[in-house]
Amino acid sequence: MDLKKQLINRLGFFIRNCLLISVFGLANLSVADDTISINDKIYSAQQAKIGEALYKDNCLICHDKKYFRPVFKTWENQSLGTFFLVMSSSMPEDNPGSLSHQEFIDILAYILKLNRYPSGKQKLPTSTDKLNLIAITSRKK
Numbered sequence: 001m002d003l004k005k006q007l008i009n010r011l012g013f014f015i016r017n018c019l020l021i022s023v024f025g026l027a028n029l030s031v032a033d034d035t036i037s038i039n040d041k042i043y044s045a046q047q048a049k050i051g052e053a054l055y056k057d058n059c060l061i062c063h064d065k066k067y068f069r070p071v072f073k074t075w076e077n078q079s080l081g082t083f084f085l086v087m088s089s090s091m092p093e094d095n096p097g098s099l100s101h102q103e104f105i106d107i108l109a110y111i112l113k114l115n116r117y118p119s120g121k122q123k124l125p126t127s128t129d130k131l132n133l134i135a136i137t138s139r140k141k
């Protein structure tokens with residue numbers, strides 16, 4: 001891809017991203033103490049394993065495993081549901097919509113693992129309503 005095209009692509013992505021956040025981010029997640037966050041063991045290790053294989057096949061070519069660390073910083077205090085929506089509607093960049101809802105959920109579990117958030121017994125909820133109630137916060141040490 002030449003540089004100009006790449007820049008136009010990025011700009012398009014940015015605008016789409018802003019639109020999605022302004023439409024869906026208005027729910028205005030209040031990050032009070034009783035809010036569930038991605039620190040609360042919201043995915044299982046087994047689910048992240050399934051996501052890992054999908055990630056290798058569909059995402060790794062453009063995003064190395066460290067890509068999501070700085071990305072999550074920019075998403076702090078937003079909902080996991082909005083992140084999911086942006087990701088599942090625009091990625092993989094060369095073929096958006098080529099994966100199923102469930103496949104994106106499993107990939108999301110793997111991204112949480114890549115960012116070293118703790119896993120537990122439960123799997124990630126598949127409903128976006130539930131994901132909307134989960135806050136992206138910095139990792140508790």
Ligand code: HEC
Pocket residue numbers: 010013055058059060061062063071074086087091092093094099107
């Ligand atoms: C062909 C290359 C390509 C592939 C494949 C790809 N992406 Fe992306 N992705 C991009 C580009 C370009 C951006 C725009 C942001 C940037 O410049 O890094 C992006 C952005 C993102 C963002 C938003 C980051 C932010 O700053 O908010 C997420 C999340 C994401 N990708 C996840 C995925 C996932 C998950 C997959 C696999 C299902 C995937 N991508 C596959 C190229 C790709």
